[in-house]
Amino acid sequence: MHQSNHAAMHVQGMDMQGMQKSPPAKGVASTSYKATGTVKAADPAAGSVTLAHGPVRALNWPAMTMTFLVKEKALFNKLVVGKPVNVEFVSQGGKYVVTAVN
Ligand SMILES: [Cu+2]
Numbered sequence: 001m002h003q004s005n006h007a008a009m010h011v012q013g014m015d016m017q018g019m020q021k022s023p024p025a026k027g028v029a030s031t032s033y034k035a036t037g038t039v040k041a042a043d044p045a046a047g048s049v050t051l052a053h054g055p056v057r058a059l060n061w062p063a064m065t066m067t068f069l070v071k072e073k074a075l076f077n078k079l080v081v082g083k084p085v086n087v088e089f090v091s092q093g094g095k096y097v098v099t100a101v102n
Pocket of ligand 1: 065066
């Protein structure tokens with residue numbers, strides 16, 4: 001599965017940074033990251049969403065398609081397949097969890 005290769009895949013893409021990213025906001029309990037992407041698949045029942053996201057500089061991630069968990073069901077209202085989104089996410093127990101969608 002993609003999830004298990006995730007860290008290894010991300011290590012390779014350090015030269016794929018095309019965008020300026022804001023640093024994480026101060027005062028947030030756990031570090032949250034921002035990504036811009038397009039929704040490829042949404043599965044409210046499983047609480048997961050697949051995003052084709054752009055580079056995430058703070059994590060040295062290249063642009064790629066991957067599955068995130070989604071923190072709250074209400075966020076699926078904004079996670080529409082084919083729609084471009086800006087998401088905030090956190091790393092939690094080795095998984096990436098979307099906490100906000102803009
Ligand atoms: Cu990824």
